[in-house]
Amino acid sequence: MLHTLVVYVENKPGVLNRVVSLFRRRSFNIDSLTVGRTEKPDVSRMTIVVEADEDQARRVVANVYKLINVLRIDDVTNEAAVTRDLALIKVGAPHEQRSHVLELANVFRARVVDVAPESLTVEITGDEDKIDGLLEVLKPYGLLEVVRTGIVAMRRGAKLSTEAKPTGPDVIEDGNVSYSV
Amino acid sequence: MASEKKTLTGSRILWECLEREGVHTIFGYPGGAILPAYDALKHSKIHHILVRHEQGATHMADGYARATGGVGVAVATSGPGATNMVTGIATAMMDSSPIVCITGQVGSKLLGSDAFQETDITGVTLPITKHNYLITRADEVAHVVREAFYVAKSGRPGPVLIDITKDAQQSNAEFDWDAAAPKMRGYRPDLSPAKAEYVKALELIKNAKRPLILAGHGILVSGAEMEVQMFAERASVPVAMTLLGLGALPASHQLNLGMMGMHGEAWVNTAIQEADLLLAFGMRFDDRVTGNVKTYAPNSKKIHIEIDPAEINKNIKVDVPLVGDLRKILQELLPHVGAVDRREWTARINELKGDSAVRDIQNLPDSGHLYAAHVINDLWRETRHSDSIVVTDVGQHQMWEAQYYKHETPRSLITSGGLGTMGFALPAGIGAKVARPEAEVWVMPGDGGFQMTMCELATIVQEKIKVNIAIINNGFLGMVRQWQEFFYDKNYEATPLISPDFVKLGEAYGIKSYAVKRRSEVIPTVQAAREHKGPVLIDFQVEKEDTVYPMVAAGASLHEMIRRPNPLMETGDDE
Numbered sequence: 084m085l086h087t088l089v090v091y092v093e094n095k096p097g098v099l100n101r102v103v104s105l106f107r108r109r110s111f112n113i114d115s116l117t118v119g120r121t122e123k124p125d126v127s128r129m130t131i132v133v134e135a136d137e138d139q140a141r142r143v144v145a146n147v148y149k150l151i152n153v154l155r156i157d158d159v160t161n162e163a164a165v166t167r168d169l170a171l172i173k174v175g176a177p178h179e180q181r182s183h184v185l186e187l188a189n190v191f192r193a194r195v196v197d198v199a200p201e202s203l204t205v206e207i208t209g210d211e212d213k214i215d216g217l218l219e220v221l222k223p224y225g226l227l228e229v230v231r232t233g234i235v236a237m238r239r240g241a242k243l244s245t246e247a248k249p250t251g252p253d254v255i256e257d258g259n260v261s262y263s264v
Numbered sequence: 265m266a267s268e269k270k271t272l273t274g275s276r277i278l279w280e281c282l283e284r285e286g287v288h289t290i291f292g293y294p295g296g297a298i299l300p301a302y303d304a305l306k307h308s309k310i311h312h313i314l315v316r317h318e319q320g321a322t323h324m325a326d327g328y329a330r331a332t333g334g335v336g337v338a339v340a341t342s343g344p345g346a347t348n349m350v351t352g353i354a355t356a357m358m359d360s361s362p363i364v365c366i367t368g369q370v371g372s373k374l375l376g377s378d379a380f381q382e383t384d385i386t387g388v389t390l391p392i393t394k395h396n397y398l399i400t401r402a403d404e405v406a407h408v409v410r411e412a413f414y415v416a417k418s419g420r421p422g423p424v425l426i427d428i429t430k431d432a433q434q435s436n437a438e439f440d441w442d443a444a445a446p447k448m449r450g451y452r453p454d455l456s457p458a459k460a461e462y463v464k465a466l467e468l469i470k471n472a473k474r475p476l477i478l479a480g481h482g483i484l485v486s487g488a489e490m491e492v493q494m495f496a497e498r499a500s501v502p503v504a505m506t507l508l509g510l511g512a513l514p515a516s517h518q519l520n521l522g523m524m525g526m527h528g529e530a531w532v533n534t535a536i537q538e539a540d541l542l543l544a545f546g547m548r549f550d551d552r553v554t555g556n557v558k559t560y561a562p563n564s565k566k567i568h569i570e571i572d573p574a575e576i577n578k579n580i581k582v583d584v585p586l587v588g589d590l591r592k593i594l595q596e597l598l599p600h601v602g603a604v605d606r607r608e609w610t611a612r613i614n615e616l617k618g619d620s621a622v623r624d625i626q627n628l629p630d631s632g633h634l635y636a637a638h639v640i641n642d643l644w645r646e647t648r649h650s651d652s653i654v655v656t657d658v659g660q661h662q663m664w665e666a667q668y669y670k671h672e673t674p675r676s677l678i679t680s681g682g683l684g685t686m687g688f689a690l691p692a693g694i695g696a697k698v699a700r701p702e703a704e705v706w707v708m709p710g711d712g713g714f715q716m717t718m719c720e721l722a723t724i725v726q727e728k729i730k731v732n733i734a735i736i737n738n739g740f741l742g743m744v745r746q747w748q749e750f751f752y753d754k755n756y757e758a759t760p761l762i763s764p765d766f767v768k769l770g771e772a773y774g775i776k777s778y779a780v781k782r783r784s785e786v787i788p789t790v791q792a793a794r795e796h797k798g799p800v801l802i803d804f805q806v807e808k809e810d811t812v813y814p815m816v817a818a819g820a821s822l823h824e825m826i827r828r829p830n831p832l833m834e835t836g837d838d839e
Contacts, residue, residue, distance in 0.1 A: 093450060097398075101390065108391045138577055145574040151395045151415060154450045 085114055086140040087166060087236050090129040090147060091154040094120070098152045102129065105150065111135060111143050115168075115233030126154065130166075130235045163239040169206070169232045170214045171196070175225030176203040184224055191217040202227055210234075269440045274402030275304035275433040278366070281409040282310060284441060287337055289313060289328070289698050291321040295341025296381060298368025300433035313698065313727055316719035318345050320691035322352020322423075323717070325363040327695025329356070330678045331653060331703070333485070335416050336363045336695060342370055343381030346427070347388065351685060353423045354392040358682025359508060360485060362421035364412050372400040372429040386427050394422030400429050402437035406444035414446045419453025420572040421485060455573065456588040465567050465584045466600050472541035472565070474609045475501045478524065478553075481508035481681070482546015482571065482590050484674050489513065491594035492545060498598070500606040502613055504532045506547050507666055508681040515670035521613065525553035526816045527663040530825050531616035533816065536561050537823040538612070544568045546590045549579040550682065555822035569593050626668070630783050636661055636736045636806045640668040642786040643706065643734065646794070652676060652704040655693035657713035658684045659743035661736035663812045665708055687716030693731050694723060704732075704794070711737040711763045721773045724799050732793045733775075733801040735766055738808050746811055750826070770801035777801040 092098045099118055106113050114132040121128045133143055140158055147156045172193075176184045177200075184203055188195060193207035207217055211234060218226065272280070278301055282290070289311045294302045305312055315321040318340040325336030340346055346367040356363045370379040386396045395415050397408045405428070412424040469475065483492050489512050496503050496519045503513050504524040513520045524532045533555075536542065542564045547553070554560045557579060566582040568575075569590050576585040586593050626641055640661075643654075654669055656662040656679040671677050678696055680688040693707035714735050724731060745759040770777030776796055778789050780803065793800035813828035 097386070100387075104390050138581075141576075142574060142578060145572075145576065149572070149574055151448065151451045 084134075084136065084160075086133050086135050086143070086158055086160045087164070087234065088129075088131045088133060088140075088144065088147070089157045089159055089236055090131060091121070091156075092127050092129060092150075093152045093154065094125050094127045095152060098127070099129075101150055101152060102131075102147065105146055106131075106133070106143075109142070109146055111139065115231075117233045117235050119235075130233070132234060159236055159238060164236050165239060166210050166234045166236040167208055168211050168214050168234045169208045170218075171204060171206055171228075171230050172218065172221060172226065173197075173202055173204045173228040174221045175201065175227055177201055180224055184221065187217070187220050193217060269438050271436050272439045273300070273304060273434060273436055274399070274405045274428065275301040276307055277402065277405040277437065277439045278409060278428070278433070279304060279308035279310055280439065281406055281441070281444075282337065283308060285409070285413045286334065290337040290339055291315055291324040291328075291695065292339030292366075293318050293321060293341070293345060295343075295345045295368065297342035297370055297430050298339065298345070298366075298428075298433075299341075300430060301339070301366070301368065301428070304433075312339075313694075313723065315691070316722050317717065318348035319352050319687065320694075320717055320720045320723065322349045322363065322365060323355065323685075323688050323691035324695035324698070325365070326352060326356045326359075326361045326688075327655060327678055327692030328699040329361045329363050329421075329695075330359075330692070331675055331696035331699040333487070333675070334362075334699070335413055336361075336699075337366065338363060339366045341368045341381065342385070342427075343383045345381075346383055346385040349425075350388065350392065351683075351687075353389055353425065355680050355683045355685040355688060356423040357392045357394070359680065360421050360481065361423065362416040363423045364409075364416050365423060365425045367425065367427045368433070369398070369427045369429045371431045373431070375400070375429065385425065389425050392423070393425050394420075396425040396427070398427045398429075399432045402432050402435045405432065405437065406439055406441065407446070410444050411446045411448065414448075415451065419455075453571075454589070455571065457586040457593060461584055461586055462596060465586060466597065468541055468565050468567060468584060469499065469543070469597075469601060473606075474539045474612075475499070475541040475543060475606075476535055476539040476564075477501050477503040478506065478536070478542055478544045478547050479503050479509040479512050480506045480545060480547025482569075483509060483512040484546075486546060486571070486590040488546070488591035488594055489674050491591055491598065493517070494598060495594055495601060499601045499604055500610070501543065502535065502610070504528070504536060506550070506553055506681075507679065509547065510666060511671035511674045511676045514672040516672060521617075523666050525550075525822075526555070526818075527667070527812050527814065528553070528816075529667075530814045530827060531613060533814075533822045533825060534616050535613050537821075539564045542566045544570070544582070545594075546570065548572075548575045551579070551818075554580060555816045555820055555824075559821040561822075632782065634781060634783050634786075634804065634806045635810055636664045636738070636804070637668050638783050639734070639736065639780075639786055639804045639806060640665050640708075642783075643790055644669045646787060646790045647704060647706065648672070650704050651700075651702060652706060653678060653693075653696050653700065654706045654708055655679070655689050655696055657689035657709035658686050659710050659713065659741070660738070660746065660810070660812050661708060661710045661742070663743075664736075686710075686713035689713060690717050690720050690733065691723075693733075694720060694727075694729055697729050697731050705730075707731050707733045709733070709735060710742060711735055711739065711766075712741045712761055714766075715763065718769070721770070721775060721801075725773050725775065729799065730797065731799055733770075733799070735801070735803050736806055737763065737766065737803050738806050738810065739763070740808060742810075743812070745809070746815075749809070749811070750815075750817065766801060766803035775799050775801050777803070779803045779805060781805045
């Protein structure tokens with residue numbers, strides 16, 4: 084199954100390479116990976132979706148945690164979390180079919196961001212299922228070009244991710260790090 | 265110490281930091297991109313040992329680290345100097361050995377330009393180092409070096425590489441040791457188990473009828489030898505050793521069963537298969553000790569005490585993981601472990617032992633032939649009461665050594681376990697001798713592995729290092745030949761091996777050298793070597809097509825061993 088991991092790393096050169104190299108080295112298959120800045124300038128945040136069973140996912144977490152530049156890793160797969168993917172879809176839309184395409188885009192709450200004589204480009208944000216759904220219904224009109232960002236994820240609720248209990252090794256009150264499986 | 269600041273070149277900061285980390289000796293080879301650092305050695309008390317190949321420098325640093333538990337340091341230039349270190353770094357990584365490798369790099373303005381002798385060594389070594397650094401400014405040197413030493417030796421130890429550009433070595437920076445202390449937000453090596461896991465472990469220990477300790481390298485790394493012995497004695501639990509665990513419990517201890525795994529004793533492997541509780545102490549269920557994982561110890565519960573969370577459930581699924589420092593965890597457990605009557609289990613193990621012991625080659629009468637097992641056992645008899653370290657290479661002799669040299673003390677065997685690096689013995693033995701000059705070091709390679717790094721004979725002579733070299737020479741790449749014998753219809757493709765006259769070779773370097781062909785000559789020659797002040801080389805010309813028994817074929821179940829043939833029949837064949 085697909086596991087969604089949220090990883091906080093030090094914002095330093097080469098750190099992305101260390102994380103990605105580990106997945107290659109241990110034969111874990113990355114489905115998608117996004118990386119970007121966070122509210123702290125010295126911390127970057129990655130959302131990694133990996134194809135793994137429960138056991139493998141735990142090993143991924145343990146291995147990533149071991150990297151010196153990784154501050155924290157959470158497996159949010161089984162937690163209430165908002166996940167968002169963004170896609171740009173260029174779809175064939177000659178004059179006679181244009182209104183159909185626009186209608187479908189509306190149903191999915193996608194926005195038209197570019198119009199050309201024979202095509203439309205729409206932008207859609209949502210979880211992966213929603214985007215897969217739109218792609219499915221647009222397919223008959225001809226998908227000329229598709230790009231997706233890969234998902235970003237955040238826990239629901241007021242709790243900050245940095246305060247919640249991590250799924251990896253846990254920091255307990257006295258500053259020791261406790262680990263259980 | 266009060267904080268003091270002074271302005272120094274990156275090179276001088278480098279050596280000053282190493283001195284403050286307690287480094288007395290480094291192993292290296294100079295070259296263009298590391299020359300500024302070499303030039304600055306004149307200001308330092310550090311002794312530099314010139315090696316003959318950078319791979320040797322890394323193995324020496326590794327041997328140094330394994331002999332003492334301290335950090336070994338290897339130095340090389342950029343490009344080929346750095347890439348020559350790769351095998352040694354990978355060896356240290358697989359066996360969790362703390363070494364710091366320092367490599368020169370082209371000037372920071374030339375990085376990425378394919379300049380002369382430029383290699384992206386941090387990229388190359390990414391998967392085989394615990395961590396690595398590229399320094400491009402002198403003001404980074406101090407904190408990177410301090411971090412590197414801390415990372416190398418803390419938690420699960422491992423190799424760390426520091427790549428320093430030439431301009432970072434040459435330019436000046438303010439040096440402040442105290443301000444350079446490691447501040448690492450993402451690195452927390454001191455894990456400890458949750459309380460609930462202790463309770464579960466103690467419950468399993470209390471209820472076990474046939475428990476067995478699997479003693480690994482982690483015992484030595486953690487310094488938990490005493491705790492392991494106390495645990496075993498208090499709860500009457502027999503102990504099986506991994507290759508790298510040998511010496512963690514005295515071989516003569518009545519609870520020590522000996523080595524497990526592919527060439528472990530049959531009684532040990534059978535006991536593992538019959539156990540109802542395995543206590544894995546600082547070992548990682550390597551495929552060489554488990555055999556087929558699907559049939560491994562099927563009726564046992566498993567407690568895994570391990571510092572690296574990534575090892576938990578990697579090869580074998582365990583019931584209770586205790587993640588953290590072995591010594592601390594055993595100290596927590598010990599007060600709650602009580603005496604248990606295990607006569608039934610002990611009797612069963614003794615029964616298994618009896619069957620195997622009669623097959624031992626040591627029980628053969630002297631037929632005039634020289635077997636490696638005889639050489640090793642005789643060497644053990646001669647050196648058993650001294651502070652001796654045997655440093656082996658990889659292959660048949662390595663397994664025979666593990667079987668026939670009875671290691672009584674920790675760090676008395678140094679060998680490449682995980683990576684199985686041929687050519688390891690000679691340089692690692694040099695490192696071990698430098699680390700523990702008072703110890704008697706026996707370097708034991710085969711004729712194949714010895715020829716991979718024998719250039720370091722010159723290092724021994726130049727540095728006047730007293731090691732004894734016992735080449736187990738059988739004219740074959742023996743372990744590969746053994747696999748060809750068993751699994752490839754005796755097609756000895758590329759395994760017969762022509763070697764130089766090792767006695768003449770040794771003499772060419774000015775090393776006192778002997779050849780031994782008969783068993784009766786073994787002890788006198790070993791005695792002569794021990795009495796000689798300088799290094800000695802002995803070419804033990806042993807039986808050519810001898811076999812390491814017992815053996816678990818790759819992929820077979822642990823208890824399905826190819827057993828030793830009956831010795832009486834073997835004697836019959838010989839005559």
